[in-house]
Amino acid sequence: MSVYLIRRLLQASMVVFFMSAIVFSGIYIIGDPVDLLVSNEASPEELARATKALGLNKPFHEQYFVFLKNALRGDLGRSFVFGVSAVTLIIERMPATLELAVVGMIMALVIGIPLGMYAGLKPHKLSSRGIMAGSIFGFSLPHFWQGMMMILIFSVMLGWLPSSGRGDTVTVFGIQWSFLTWDGLRHILLPALNMALFKMSLIIRLTRAGVREAMLQDYVKFARAKGVSGMRIIWVHVFKNILIPIITVSGLEFGHMVAFAVVTETVFSWPGMGRLIIQSIEMLDRPVVVAYLMITVLFIIIVNLVVDVLYSIVDPRVRLQNLKG
Amino acid sequence: MNKKTAITERDQTPLRLIISEFLDNRLAVAGLVVFLIIVLTAVLGPYFTPQNPYDLAQMDIMDGKLPPGAQSLDGDIYLLGTDEQGRDMFSAIIYGLRLSLFVGIVAGSLAVAIGVMMGLVAAYFGGKVDTIIMRLVDLQLSFPTILVALMLLAILGKGVDKVVMALIIVQWAYYARTIRSTAMVERSKEYIEAAHCLALGRRRIIFSHMLPNCLPPVIVVATVNIARAIAIEATLSFLGVGVPQTEPSLGSLIKGGFDFLLSGKYWISVYPGIALVVTIVAINLVGDHLRDVLNPRLRR
Secondary structure (H helix, E strand, C coil), X not given: CHHHHHXXXXXXXXXXXXXXXXXXXXXXXXXXXXXXXXXXXXCHXXXXXXXXXXXXXXXXXXXXXXXXXXXXXXXXXXXXXXXXXXXXXXXXXXXXHHHHHHHHHHHHXXXXXXXXXXXXXXXXXXXXXXXXXXXXXXXXXXXXXXXXXXXXXXXXXXXXXXXCCCCCCEEECCEEECCXXXXXXXXXXXHHHHHHHHHHHHHHHHHHHHHHHHCCCHHHHHHHHHCCCHHHXXXXXHHHHHHHHHHHHHHHHHHHHHHHHHHHHHHCCCCCHHXXXXXXXXXXXHHHHHHHXXXXXXXXXXXXHHHHHHHHHHCHHHHHHHHHC | CCCCXXXXXXXXXXXXXXXXXXXXXXXXXXXHHHHHHHHHHHHHHHHHCCCCCCCHHHCCHHHCCCCCCEECCCCCEECCCECCCCCEHHHHHHHHHHHHHHHHHHHHHHHHHHHHHHHHHHHHHCHHHHHHHHHHHHHHHCCCHHHHHHHHHHHHCCCHHHHHHHHHHHHHHHXXXXXXXXXXXXXXXXXXXXXXXXXXXXXXXXXXXXXXXXXXXXXXXXXXXXXXXXXXXXXXXXXXXXXXXXXXXXXXHHHHHHCCCCCCCCHHHHHHHHHHHHHHHHHXXXXXXXXXXXXXXXXX
C-alpha cells in the first residue's frame, strides 16, 4: 500500500511541476503588463522603473527560477491590479466557490441517485424514459445556457429566486457562508442547481446502469429467494454495490466542478475565484492567472489522488492489482 | 436494431446497410435534416440576410434594443429585434451561426487528423512512443476541458484562430485514445500480418490498411465532439475569453444580450441561445444514433 501511495505521490508532484512549467512559460509570452498598469503619459524612465519593480526585466529562466522558489513557499507573486498577494486573493474567494460546488454536488447526488435507481428498476416506464431523455439534455446543453434559462424562468418570468450575488452571509470560523441564512440559501439555489445538472445527468446514467446490472446478479436472486423484502434488496444489497463507482466518479467530478464554477459564477455573478480569473485574464493580471491555474491544478490533482487511494482501500480487488503492478 | 429486410442479401454492402439502418430512426433523421438546414442557412446566409453585422454603416444606434417585429426608422422590419447597437438580430444570428459552425468544424476536423495520427502511431509502434503519447493523453484528460481551454486562452489571447487552436488541443486526446484502443486490436489481426509478409511500407500499412478499419468509432466521437466544440466555443465567448464581440459568434451574441436579460429584453440573448441549442441537439441526435448503427457489438 505504501509503495503505491509513494508512487502516486511522486507522479502527482511530477504533474504539478510539469504544469507549472507550462503555465509559467505560457503566461510569460502574453502581452506586457507594464503597458496596462502604467499610464499612457509615463516617461521611459517610469516605465523602466515599473518593469524593474515587477521583475520583468530579468531573463526568462531567471524569472521562472524565482517563480518556482517562491511558489514552493506558497508565494505566487503580487496581483498587478490589486497589489496584494495573488494566493491570498484566490484563497479569499475559494470558500464561495467550494460552497457552491459542495451544495451542487449534494444536490446532484440527492436528486440523481433516486432518479437513476428508479430508471434502472423500471427501465421501460415512460417516466424512466423521460428521465433518461432529460439527462441527455443535461449532458449536451452548454452550462451557461442552462444557467441563463434558469435566470430567465425563475428570476425574470416567475420572480421566485434572485439571479445574482451571494445574499446575506454569516461568518463562521472567519469565513463567510451563504447557506446558513435564508436569503443566502435562496441565492445559492439556482447557481448550485446549474452546477449540479451536468453531474446529475452523469449520476443518473451511472446509477441506472449499475442498478440494471446488479439486479441480474446471483446475490439479488438469492436474497429474493430467501424472502428478503424488495425495499431491503434495493436499499441494502443493490445500493451498496452500485455505490463504489458512484462515489469514485463523484469524487473525480468534484474537482471538475470547481473548474466549471468559472461558468456558473460568471452567469450568476457569484463572487468566487472563477469570476476573479475571468476578470484577471481580461486585465492581464498575470500573477493571479498563474495562481488560479496552479491552485486549481493542484486541487484537482489532490482530489484525484485522494479518490484513487480511497478507491483502492474500499475495493479490495483494485488494491491487489495495484500492489502487483 | 436491424429490421430492414427490404434489401436483398446480394445488395448489402456495409455502407448501404449502415445508411438504411440510420434512416430507420426518425429522430436521428430529423436531427440530420435540421443540421443540414442549419448548415445551408449558414453557408447561404450573406445572400438573404437583411444586414451585414460586420458593416457598421448598415446599423443605426437609434434602432437599438427594438423588440422582435419592430420597425426601424427606415421602415425595415426587424424579425427578431435588435441588440444595443441596433444590429438586426436575425442577421447577426445567421452570421454567428456561420462562425460557430466554422470554428466547430475546422477545430473538429483538425483535432481528428492530429488525434488519429497520434493514436495510430502510438498503437503501431508501441513501446516508448506509445507510453509518451498516452501519458500526454492521460494527463490532459485528467483535467477538465474548461480549465485546459482557459489556460490556453489565457496564454494565447482572444481571437477566432486562438479559439480554434485551443479547441484542437483540448480535443485531440479523445481521438487519440479512441483510435489507439481500436488500432491495438486491429494490429494483431491477420490482415496486418499478411500486409507485413507482403513487405508493404509502414505508411501504407498504417494508412490504407489499419486506418479504414479503425474509423467507425472515430466517426461517432467526431460527431459528438463537433457539437462539444461548438458548445465550448460558445462558453468561452460567453465568458469573454473566446471570440471578441466585434465578430459575432453565437456565444458572443449571447454574452452581449445577457446584461439586458434581467430588464426583460430577452430576445438579444435568447434567440442566439435557441440557435445554439438547436444546432447542438441536432448534431447529438445524429451522433447518438450513429453510435448504435456503427457499434459492431449491436450488430447481429
